[in-house]
Amino acid sequence: MKTLRAFGSMVKDSLGYITHGSKTYHIWMIFLTAIMLIGMYCYSIQLEEGLSATGMTDRVSWGLYISNFTFLVGVAAAAVMLVMPTYVLHDIDFKQAVLIGEGLAVAALLMCLAFVIADMGGPSVLWHMIPGIGVFNFPNSMLAWDVIVLNGYLFINITIPLYILFRHYQGKDANPKVYIPGSILSVLWAVGIHLVTAFLYEGLQARPFWNNALLGPRFLASAFAAGPALIILVLAIIKRFSDFKIPDTTIKKIAMIVVVAAQINLIMLFSELFKEFYAPTHHSESAYYLFFGLEGKTALLPWIWTAIPMNILATILLTFHKLRNNPKVLYFCCVLLFVAIWIEKGFGLIVPGFIPGPYGKIAEYTPTGIEIGVTLGIWAMGAFIFTMLAKTSIGIELGKLRYKKGKK
Amino acid sequence: MSEKKKWFTLDFGFNKENATTTTSGCGCGNTSGGCNSHKPAPIEPPVATSCGCGSTTGSCSSHNTPPPKNEYTITADEFDAAVEDTMVGETQKDGFQQVFDVKMDRRTAFRKLTASLLIGAGAVQTSCSAIAGEETKEKAQIDWEEQFKGNYKLMTQEERDATVKRLVRSYQLRKKENISMSATDASEDVLFGYAFNISKCQGYMNCVSACVEENNQDRNSQMQYIRIHEMKDGEGFKFNEADDNYYHEVPAEGHFYMGTQCFHCDDPPCVNVCPVEATWREKDGLVVIDYDWCIGCRYCMAACPYDGRRFNWSKPEVPQAEVNKNQHYLGNRMRKKGVMEKCTFCIQRSRSGKDPACVEACPTGARIFGNLLDPESTIRWVLENKKVFRLKEDLGTEPKFWYFMD
Numbered sequence: 170m171k172t173l174r175a176f177g178s179m180v181k182d183s184l185g186y187i188t189h190g191s192k193t194y195h196i197w198m199i200f201l202t203a204i205m206l207i208g209m210y211c212y213s214i215q216l217e218e219g220l221s222a223t224g225m226t227d228r229v230s231w232g233l234y235i236s237n238f239t240f241l242v243g244v245a246a247a248a249v250m251l252v253m254p255t256y257v258l259h260d261i262d263f264k265q266a267v268l269i270g271e272g273l274a275v276a277a278l279l280m281c282l283a284f285v286i287a288d289m290g291g292p293s294v295l296w297h298m299i300p301g302i303g304v305f306n307f308p309n310s311m312l313a314w315d316v317i318v319l320n321g322y323l324f325i326n327i328t329i330p331l332y333i334l335f336r337h338y339q340g341k342d343a344n345p346k347v348y349i350p351g352s353i354l355s356v357l358w359a360v361g362i363h364l365v366t367a368f369l370y371e372g373l374q375a376r377p378f379w380n381n382a383l384l385g386p387r388f389l390a391s392a393f394a395a396g397p398a399l400i401i402l403v404l405a406i407i408k409r410f411s412d413f414k415i416p417d418t419t420i421k422k423i424a425m426i427v428v429v430a431a432q433i434n435l436i437m438l439f440s441e442l443f444k445e446f447y448a449p450t451h452h453s454e455s456a457y458y459l460f461f462g463l464e465g466k467t468a469l470l471p472w473i474w475t476a477i478p479m480n481i482l483a484t485i486l487l488t489f490h491k492l493r494n495n496p497k498v499l500y501f502c503c504v505l506l507f508v509a510i511w512i513e514k515g516f517g518l519i520v521p522g523f524i525p526g527p528y529g530k531i532a533e534y535t536p537t538g539i540e541i542g543v544t545l546g547i548w549a550m551g552a553f554i555f556t557m558l559a560k561t562s563i564g565i566e567l568g569k570l571r572y573k574k575g576k577k
Numbered sequence: 578m579s580e581k582k583k584w585f586t587l588d589f590g591f592n593k594e595n596a597t598t599t600t601s602g603c604g605c606g607n608t609s610g611g612c613n614s615h616k617p618a619p620i621e622p623p624v625a626t627s628c629g630c631g632s633t634t635g636s637c638s639s640h641n642t643p644p645p646k647n648e649y650t651i652t653a654d655e656f657d658a659a660v661e662d663t664m665v666g667e668t669q670k671d672g673f674q675q676v677f678d679v680k681m682d683r684r685t686a687f688r689k690l691t692a693s694l695l696i697g698a699g700a701v702q703t704s705c706s707a708i709a710g711e712e713t714k715e716k717a718q719i720d721w722e723e724q725f726k727g728n729y730k731l732m733t734q735e736e737r738d739a740t741v742k743r744l745v746r747s748y749q750l751r752k753k754e755n756i757s758m759s760a761t762d763a764s765e766d767v768l769f770g771y772a773f774n775i776s777k778c779q780g781y782m783n784c785v786s787a788c789v790e791e792n793n794q795d796r797n798s799q800m801q802y803i804r805i806h807e808m809k810d811g812e813g814f815k816f817n818e819a820d821d822n823y824y825h826e827v828p829a830e831g832h833f834y835m836g837t838q839c840f841h842c843d844d845p846p847c848v849n850v851c852p853v854e855a856t857w858r859e860k861d862g863l864v865v866i867d868y869d870w871c872i873g874c875r876y877c878m879a880a881c882p883y884d885g886r887r888f889n890w891s892k893p894e895v896p897q898a899e900v901n902k903n904q905h906y907l908g909n910r911m912r913k914k915g916v917m918e919k920c921t922f923c924i925q926r927s928r929s930g931k932d933p934a935c936v937e938a939c940p941t942g943a944r945i946f947g948n949l950l951d952p953e954s955t956i957r958w959v960l961e962n963k964k965v966f967r968l969k970e971d972l973g974t975e976p977k978f979w980y981f982m983d
Contacts, residue, residue, distance in 0.1 A: 218891055219889070219890055219891040219892060219914040219915055220873075220888070220890045220891075220915065221798070221890035221891035225890070226890070227878070227887055227888060227890075230875045230878045230879060230888060231875065231879060285874075288874070288875075289872055289873050289874055289915070290871070290872065290873015290874070290875070290888065290889070290914070290915025290916055290917075291871065291872050291873040291915045291916060293724070294724075294869075294870070294871075294872055295872060297728075297853045297855070297870055297872055298852060298853055298872060303853060304727075304728045304731065304853050304854045304870070305852070305853070305854075306849075306851055306852050306853060306854045309849045309850075310849065310850050310851055310852045310876070311850065312850065312851075312852035312874065312876050313852045316852065369876075372850075373846065373850070373879055373880050374846060374882060374972045374973070374974075375846060375879070375880055375881055375882035375883075375972070376879065454817075522879070523879070525817060526884060527881070527882050527883055527884040528804070528806065528816040528817070528819070528821070528837065528884055529815075529816045529817025529818075529819075530817070530821065531817075
């Protein structure tokens with residue numbers, strides 16, 4: 170009962186806390202809300218007209234939504250790169266960052282789910298997918314696996330920080346015996362969500378571009394580069410706008426993770442390119458389309474040729490200690506990496522899978538304004554959720570939010 | 578319905594016994610007047626539910642958000658009495674009594690009426706037409722049951738019959754015309770197969786238009802299950818250079834033609850990947866879709882190596898005069914927006930002993946269809962006497978669609 174009351178008080182306090190803030194904070198939240206509303210309006214048009222409001226067709230049947238979904242699974246999984254050193258290896262450095270990382274994971278997962286729902290033809294019958302009341306094609310369908318692992322990961326990433334924050338809110342220390350097993354599980358689980366999402370594509374014999382054993386490992390490498398890169402940027406912003414102390418060593422350690430992952434990612438990229446272009450087969454056509462265009466259809470060229478140099482440049486710059494330890498270079502490289510991997514693992518991966526089609530037909534895909542609106546709306550939703558989560562956890566960690574026993 | 582259900586049926590308290598009387602789409606409970614009538618009586622239930630105190634335990638003050646002043650004026654005595662009433666015994670007050678066994682002045686009464694009218698209006702708009710009443714109720718009832726029915730594959734025979742009956746009735750109510758819908762199961766000792774004679778096909782596309790008409794495909798997006806690929810003589814099967822969307826006189830000089838559609842694989846990748854088992858292989862080899870169970874994720878489309886699947890990107894439309902009224906639940910019944918569909922070898926025809934529409938329509942005899950288990954069938958003769966081949970055999974999906982040449 171006491172716990173319940175404390176919990177109720179925490180919810181109430183955090184609600185109060187997130188609705189108050191500086192002018193910048195309010196402008197930021199209003200801005201996000203406006204974009205979310207635009208996104209919702211676009212989605213309402215899509216609901217009304219059907220998915221014909223998007224640029225997808227029978228030839229390219231997945232587009233911007235699934236691309237963003239794939240990328241964000243990686244961002245969500247990256248939280249684990251902070252969880253592991255902190256809880257499992259007892260590296261104190263990351264303690265402050267880890268709650269932020271987990272908040273990022275929660276926001277990214279909610280965005281993933283939103284993108285999947287936005288992509289559905291029949292969102293009203295989505296309950297067919299809920300185990301127990303629907304029919305679940307388990308273990309045959311990788312999508313069924315994905316639903317399970319994503320929701321499981323969401324659950325883990327909500328409960329662990331909630332427990333820790335709740336203890337801190339009451340002015341107590343969190344009991345490691347409670348959260349360590351959860352953290353270890355979440356480490357394994359993060360690898361799981363990523364591999365399962367990769368298998369979703371890898372398992373399709375119809376699409377040679379995806380049906381490639383390197384896809385899963387490459388997903389992991391790129392995720393562990395892009396995710397922590399985003400975390401570095403977020404930490405930098407938090408450092409700038411709040412009193413939350415984040416030691417430089419923390420950021421340096423995360424930067425180390427980013428570098429190693431980015432280097433592995435590059436090696437794998439070269440391995441892939443070698444395989445596709447040294448002895449090109451019929452199955453290399455999608456890669457040809459992506460990098461050079463086919464039959465004059467070149468929609469993806471500007472994108473991929475932006476992504477590759479950005480990726481290489483960022484990796485090279487970060488490899489040098491001197492440059493990496495300079496915050497300005499570090500943040501710049503993180504932005505480069507994040508954008509590069511978003512392109513490469515988003516529509517640089519999904520769209521070429523469909524081009525050329527099963528019989529070699531080349532039909533290009535261009536997202537419509539509606540689609541872009543919904544996508545931006547979902548990103549704004551993610552930022553909105555993350556801002557609220559981060560603000561609350563920072564408030565609790567800084568001791569601004571504390572349970573007062575006298576007060577009801 | 579049977580007791581051991583394998584799917585979900587929502588029960589919001591509309592029990593079987595009173596289902597027919599309580600579930601009206603507009604929620605007004607009135608059969609003839611419609612919700613737009615301004616008499617207080619018909620709109621009672623919306624009042625009850627909208628105030629949120631339709632719950633059995635309680636009085637209106639049990640939900641505490643808006644100040645009671647806005648909604649009800651209840652004196653303390655009356656409140657106590659009401660509480661006692663509910664506490665004491667089995668005689669629980671229903672929402673109607675809770676709201677209307679309460680004294681109120683004219684102003685509050687009007688306020689409540691207006692509020693409930695506004696709330697009701699949304700629901701009403703969708704379900705009440707000008708000729709409200711029995712039909713509206715029935716439509717709403719059908720829509721409700723259709724929304725929450727189970728997966729056809731797992732239904733019992735009675736449930737299958739029930740949903741077929743509902744769909745037929747729904748079409749009758751909406752379009753004022755009768756259709757016949759079957760749900761014939763696969764017969765024993767039947768396995769359907771198809772063969773395509775590349776030498777004979779001249780690219781006339783009669784098969785394509787027959788298919789569209791037979792299977793009620795969306796006319797707006799010009800959805801077609803069959804694609805005819807026009808290829809150059811002497812270059813072999815170069816699908817990537819073939820034209821599958823030609824508009825010129827055929828047969829074009831120096832070209833040959835080859836048709837593709839769903840190959841009804843024996844080990845179909847599309848079936849494996851579906852997260853909700855909305856598509857499956859029937860015993861007679863047909864790969865079918867339960868359109869009402871499909872959630873529209875299009876994973877099957879990505880998984881199909883043969884371009885055999887189509888998606889309804891917008892609401893499919895067929896002019897009413899052109900609707901093929903001889904339908905099958907798993908075949909050519911009307912689809913809705915946001916679901917997959919595909920060739921079913923015209924399940925509505927093939928299961929009643931006829932050839933699919935494409936076979937019948939082909940003027941050259943290039944298309945051969947039949948039972949692979951019948952040693953006397955033409956398809957067996959072709960497989961045994963011609964040099965047949967299949968597309969992308971290396972993928973291991975075992976299509977039941979063969980090509981051959983004279």
